[in-house]
Amino acid sequence: MENLDNEKYLKKIIIDKFKGDENKQVEDLTIEEARLRVFLNGTKAISMMCIPKDQDAHALGFLMSEDVISEADDVKKITISEKGLRVDIEAKINEHSLQNLYKEKTLTSGCGGGITGNLSQDVEVTFNQTKMKINPQTIYEEVKKFYQDSELYNLTGCVHKAMLYFENGKTVSAEDIGRHNAIDKAVGKCKLAKIDTKYSILFVSGRLSSEMVIKAIMHKIPIVVSRTAPTNLGVVTAHEHGLTLIGFARGQKMNVYTHSGRIIQNDD
Amino acid sequence: MENLDNEKYLKKIIIDKFKGDENKQVEDLTIEEARLRVFLNGTKAISMMCIPKDQDAHALGFLMSEDVISEADDVKKITISEKGLRVDIEAKINEHSLQNLYKEKTLTSGCGGGITGNLSQDVEVTFNQTKMKINPQTIYEEVKKFYQDSELYNLTGCVHKAMLYFENGKTVSAEDIGRHNAIDKAVGKCKLAKIDTKYSILFVSGRLSSEMVIKAIMHKIPIVVSRTAPTNLGVVTAHEHGLTLIGFARGQKMNVYTHSGRIIQNDD
Numbered sequence: 316m317e318n319l320d321n322e323k324y325l326k327k328i329i330i331d332k333f334k335g336d337e338n339k340q341v342e343d344l345t346i347e348e349a350r351l352r353v354f355l356n357g358t359k360a361i362s363m364m365c366i367p368k369d370q371d372a373h374a375l376g377f378l379m380s381e382d383v384i385s386e387a388d389d390v391k392k393i394t395i396s397e398k399g400l401r402v403d404i405e406a407k408i409n410e411h412s413l414q415n416l417y418k419e420k421t422l423t424s425g426c427g428g429g430i431t432g433n434l435s436q437d438v439e440v441t442f443n444q445t446k447m448k449i450n451p452q453t454i455y456e457e458v459k460k461f462y463q464d465s466e467l468y469n470l471t472g473c474v475h476k477a478m479l480y481f482e483n484g485k486t487v488s489a490e491d492i493g494r495h496n497a498i499d500k501a502v503g504k505c506k507l508a509k510i511d512t513k514y515s516i517l518f519v520s521g522r523l524s525s526e527m528v529i530k531a532i533m534h535k536i537p538i539v540v541s542r543t544a545p546t547n548l549g550v551v552t553a554h555e556h557g558l559t560l561i562g563f564a565r566g567q568k569m570n571v572y573t574h575s576g577r578i579i580q581n582d583d
Numbered sequence: 584m585e586n587l588d589n590e591k592y593l594k595k596i597i598i599d600k601f602k603g604d605e606n607k608q609v610e611d612l613t614i615e616e617a618r619l620r621v622f623l624n625g626t627k628a629i630s631m632m633c634i635p636k637d638q639d640a641h642a643l644g645f646l647m648s649e650d651v652i653s654e655a656d657d658v659k660k661i662t663i664s665e666k667g668l669r670v671d672i673e674a675k676i677n678e679h680s681l682q683n684l685y686k687e688k689t690l691t692s693g694c695g696g697g698i699t700g701n702l703s704q705d706v707e708v709t710f711n712q713t714k715m716k717i718n719p720q721t722i723y724e725e726v727k728k729f730y731q732d733s734e735l736y737n738l739t740g741c742v743h744k745a746m747l748y749f750e751n752g753k754t755v756s757a758e759d760i761g762r763h764n765a766i767d768k769a770v771g772k773c774k775l776a777k778i779d780t781k782y783s784i785l786f787v788s789g790r791l792s793s794e795m796v797i798k799a800i801m802h803k804i805p806i807v808v809s810r811t812a813p814t815n816l817g818v819v820t821a822h823e824h825g826l827t828l829i830g831f832a833r834g835q836k837m838n839v840y841t842h843s844g845r846i847i848q849n850d851d
Contacts, residue, residue: 347815
């Protein structure tokens with residue numbers, strides 16, 4: 316395996332492999348899924364079912380997506396427990412947003428999306444003004460690389476991936492069993508590294524339901540690309556908030572659902 | 584369109600369809616996504632982002648999956664608002680389970696899974712004793728039909744489907760943007776029709792993370808089949824609770840992860 320670091324998230328099991336009516340026992344790999352508990356200033360804030368990897372980025376990304384933490388600079392300390400199943404964050408938090416997280420009790424449709432108390436309110440005021448433009452070939456190339464580089468997916472067929480692509484060609488990626496977790500992890504990695512997501516393109520493996528779009532808007536990401544479909548509310552939300560939403564990006568094809576002005580035919 | 588009823592969940596939009604560097608504007612269909620609010624005995628219990636279809640089954644199935652409602656007979660009345668975005672349920676509820684739903688604050692990895700406060704506790708005591716057996720060919724045939732009959736998926740590429748298959752060959756299906764919603768809807772339909780799920784096979788389009796397995800265990804469903812992968816915790820949970828877990832069921836192939844004793848080579 317190229318990336319030894321990933322080995323510990325892959326569990327070997329024995330399965331019955333059927334072909335027609337015949338079966339034989341073979342060894343197979345499954346992806347780890349565990350409950351990550353997040354404590355904010357000593358109090359339990361939330362648990363998430365996820366691949367316990369990039370836990371600090373995951374916790375920070377989620378809390379910033381939910382506006383519980385406004386700025387990475389508001390974080391004093393993040394510690395991951397030895398077993399990796401608990402993250403403790405000391406930070407300046409928006410108590411109101413934290414309470415909304417529980418009060419609203421909205422189940423999103425997104426893998427790992429879970430509850431969201433804040434997103435739909437908070438985005439009302441924003442409209443994405445980023446001037447970033449991109450040409451189709453760059454998107455096609457990045458989509459191709461996106462899947463080539465997705466090791467856990469290729470090994471288990473059971474993970475989602477999110478990748479932030481920057482104008483200088485650099486990328487920041489994360490994988491998880493949940494679509495949302497993958498976005499929170501990738502965004503969280505950028506926040507930890509103090510990288511501004513305002514000039515990035517978010518590539519995701521999953522479907523684009525409204526809360527995926529809202530996460531991007533929360534982080535001022537101007538362009539979101541998926542190989543699969545958006546929901547109608549995803550399209551409407553992207554339209555209202557100035558986000559360029561691209562779906563079914565495969566090979567030399569893609570559907571641009573909103574704000575196609577950011578797609579340019581050449582770089583001049 | 585065969586099923587006119589589905590038309591109202593499909594929204595027509597105009598998109599920019601790119602092929603290479605060229606684009607043309609074409610009409611496209613997207614699936615509706617909306618916030619369904621569920622009120623229990625007059626108080627708001629939860630909201631879910633979903634396709635606002637089979638709302639009564641969805642709300643009941645979810646609340647029974649979470650053990651907030653124990654028996655379909657505990658329900659006095661279910662009403663769906665005119666616009667279809669609010670469900671009111673009058674029922675005998677487990678206050679403790681309802682509170683857990685909010686206290687635990689666990690984000691699951693499952694589409695539509697959202698929060699789950701009760702499942703992981705409640706299943707500790709159960710072990711699935713159902714004697715139901717099935718032969719491989721029946722599973723292969725049903726998987727094939729499963730996708731042929733999935734109209735919304737075929738039209739939008741943006742929905743998950745769940746189907747309960749019964750020994751008499753009857754099936755109960757539901758579709759949603761969320762994997763979990765689809766299961767809750769299909770189970771809810773059975774509960775509303777007073778059909779026992781103890782002798783059914785659950786076919787799902789999505790990945791089998793732990794909370795998908797736990798939903799099946801909660802409803803005493805002995806066999807779960809997906810065309811895609813389970814997580815390791817999904818496999819462990821199925822093993823511990825006597826559930827037969829089948830993944831990558833495609834064509835004449837499938838992987839049986841746990842309790843393969845329910846798979847028989849012939850019906851004698």
